[in-house]
Amino acid sequence: xxxxxxxxxxxxxxxxxxxxxLLGKILVRRWRNTLLAGKIIEVEAYxxxxxxxxxxxxxxxxxxxxxxxxxxxxxVYFTYGMxxxxxxxxxxxxxxxxxxxxxxxxxxxVETMTRARGSDLIENLxxxxxxxxxxxxxxxxxxxxxxCGKTIWIEEDRHxxxxxxxxxxxRIGITSATHQQWRFFMNSPFLSRR
DNA sequence: CTCTGGATTAGCT
DNA sequence: GCTAATCCAGAGC
Numbered sequence: 001x002x003x004x005x006x007x008x009x010x011x012x013x014x015x016x017x018x019x020x021x022l023l024g025k026i027l028v029r030r031w032r033n034t035l036l037a038g039k040i041i042e043v044e045a046y047x048x049x050x051x052x053x054x055x056x057x058x059x060x061x062x063x064x065x066x067x068x069x070x071x072x073x074x075x076v077y078f079t080y081g082m083x084x085x086x087x088x089x090x091x092x093x094x095x096x097x098x099x100x101x102x103x104x105x106x107x108x109x110v111e112t113m114t115r116a117r118g119s120d121l122i123e124n125l126x127x128x129x130x131x132x133x134x135x136x137x138x139x140x141x142x143x144x145x146x147x148c149g150k151t152i153w154i155e156e157d158r159h160x161x162x163x164x165x166x167x168x169x170x171r172i173g174i175t176s177a178t179h180q181q182w183r184f185f186m187n188s189p190f191l192s193r194r
Numbered sequence: 195c196t197c198t199g200g201a202t203t204a205g206c207t
Numbered sequence: 208g209c210t211a212a213t214c215c216a217g218a219g220c
Contacts, residue, residue: 044201053201055216063216080202081213087201100201130202173201192202 004156008148011071015090015097018071019045020184022088022154024162027104029136029152034112036136038104038126039157042185042192044171046087048096052176056096066144067096074152076133076143083130084139088147088154102129102172102183105190128192 006025011018022040029036046054048067055064055077066075067089075087075098087098104126106113113125113135126132133139138152145152168181172193185191 046201055201058217061217077201078214078216079200081200081215083202085201102201128202171201175200 004158006072006147006154006156008070008072011088011090011147012092013071013090015045015047015099016182018088018090019043019099019182020166021162022099022101023166023184023186024157024160025154026107026157027101027136027152027154028108029138030150031109031112031137034109036109036112037107038132038136039107040101040103040154041105041188041190042103042183044100044102044184045182046098046100047182051180053171053174054096054098060096064096067098068094069144072147074138074142074145074147076138076140076145078140079130084133085129086133086136086138086142100129101132103127103185103188103190103192104132104135105188106135123189127190131192 022043025040027038048054048056056067069089070093071090073089075089076084087100090097106125117135125135147153163186167185169183170178171183
């Protein structure tokens with residue numbers, strides 16, 4: 001029944017690989033008896049101590065501790081005084097690597113997402129890292145959630161094959177390591193930027 | 195303790 | 208294109 005749910009081993013691989021393979025997968029959340037789901041279409045990789053743009057660049061702190069956990073957990077952080085962003089932790093414990101979820105194509109629970117976001121076009125529900133957190137009601141309590149559990153998980157898309165074409169670009173909104181092409185996305189009307 | 199600026203967004207010019 | 212909103216992590220003293 002949940003055979004499409006990604007196993008721990010999916011996350012315990014090189015971060016750039018996981019980032020690209022997350023494209024086309026479905027993020028699912030069970031929220032008050034309704035299922036929220038969205039196809040992952042845009043992500044960014046953050047590579048821990050070796051990456052100046054990563055929260056873990058200067059080592060472990062109270063905020064970034066979940067990045068150091070085993071792959072397959074959710075790292076949620078608060079920023080700009082009002083927004084949350086969600087990352088998928090990758091590799092093994094102690095590595096501090098993660099993939100930022102930047103945009104989703106809504107596939108289930110659209111009405112609930114619309115209520116969470118305020119009346120809005122479907123294209124505007126999940127086309128940004130803070131927007132998708134608002135649509136999925138992901139906040140502080142969800143930091144550290146085990147993606148191999150029963151509330152938030154990622155599964156294979158039963159309707160379509162993995163994307164044929166994966167595009168890359170520098171990461172958005174950072175000022176260091178801008179030469180790295182660690183943003184991965186597929187063609188879609190639901191991207192955070194066109 | 196104080197200070198700086200941020201993996202963003204919405205709304206305006 | 209510009210910037211306010213609004214909190215707090217992390218750095219430096």
